[in-house]
Amino acid sequence: MVRVTRLNNTEILINYFQVETIEACPDTVITMMNGDRYVVREKPEEIHAAFRRFLSSMVAEGVRLSKEA
Template identity: 55%
Template sequence: MKKGGFMIRVNRLNNTEFVINCELIEFIEETPDTVITLTTGKKIVVKESIDEIIDKVIKFKNNIFIYRLKE
C-alpha cells in the first residue's frame, strides 16, 4: 500500500495536516465546525465536512479490501 494508506489525512482549522486512524472514530458532528470524537474520548476539530471524512474512510476501507485481495 502507498504511504499513509492505513490512515486518513485531515486538516486542523489552521491548515495543519495530520493523519488519523479512522478505526478510532466513534462519531463525527458539525457544530458548525466538524468535530471528530475518537473512541478514546479525544475530540479533534477539522476543516473537512462530514461527507468528506466519510468519503476518506470509505476509500481507506476499499484500499484495505483491494490490498488483501492481491495477497
C-alpha cells in the same frame, strides 16, 4: 489512516478504527474512542468518503495478497 486538516491548517492522520463520532456543529468535530476531539476543516461527508476509499484500498490489498499466496 485518513489525512484531515485542523483549523490552524496543520494536517493530521486519523485512524479510522479509533473514530467514535463525526459531527458538524457547525465546524466538523471528530471524537475518538479515547475521548480526544479534533476540530477539522473537512465536512463530515468528505471524511466519510475518505474512510470509504481507505477501506476499499484495504480490501483490494487483501484480495491482491490472497491471490499471491
